[in-house]
Amino acid sequence: MHRDIAPGITQIATTRRDNAFLIAGDDGFTLVDVGWASxxxxxxxxxxxxxxxxxxxxxxxxxxxxxxxxxGAAELRDLTGAQILIHPADHPWLKAGRVPREGRSGSVGRLLDRLPKLRWTPFTADATVTDGDPIDDSDGLRVIHTPGHTPGHIALLHEPTHTALLGDAVFHRGSLTLGPAALAAAPALRPAALTALPPDLRTIAFAHGSPLTGARAEDFHLFLERLQRNSGDARSQR
Ligand SMILES: [Zn+2]
Ligand SMILES: [Zn+2]
Structure with a gap:
């Protein structure tokens, strides 16, 4: 199942719960995320x-x-010859083939990581990318570092269409949330990380959940406002 969510951006459901994105450039596609082994x-x-x-x-x-x-990333690289890029803070995890103990703030997350089905074939990325980096000259993507869910979590901004691909920085399963804190490395960092997103987003897409387009983009901006207000309240109560 795939559909265009903005000019040049195709969302692909790799399972009923997981999305990857294909972005068109001059020399072919940039893929944002891969998914499970399947x-x-x-x-x-x-x-x-x-x-x-x-x-x-x-x-x-x-x-x-x-x-x-x-x-599925190591196999996809074998099939395509594609270069694999990741933020340097998450690169050691890629090479270890699992999320380390300090990668989850809660015991539920650490227990889950002991399951063999949550491991992957360790591999090395071809390059690392950090905040502000363009991905390629022609695909229009730029990196926004959004740490918290993991130390090296990044969102991708598609500048030509004002689209943000948020990965797991925000989940949209029914409603907009930051996701379970126990599964995040540093949950308290998440609200502030999202202030780096530009205010004029027209399309917001998620690794888990349906995209917000057109008038519904406003839902996301209201969610961000609420989040900043609440995290401000939490700080002033300390
Ligand atoms: Zn995810
Ligand atoms: Zn995640």
Missing amino acids: APATLLTAVADLGRKLSDIRRVVLTHAHPDHVQ
């Missing part, structure tokens, strides 16, 4: 539906090193 096969079908071939995926940007985003 994702490469789903991505292959979606790219074929678009009349393109898998090797048209030239690079893969990982929003962070959690298994539901990176487990």
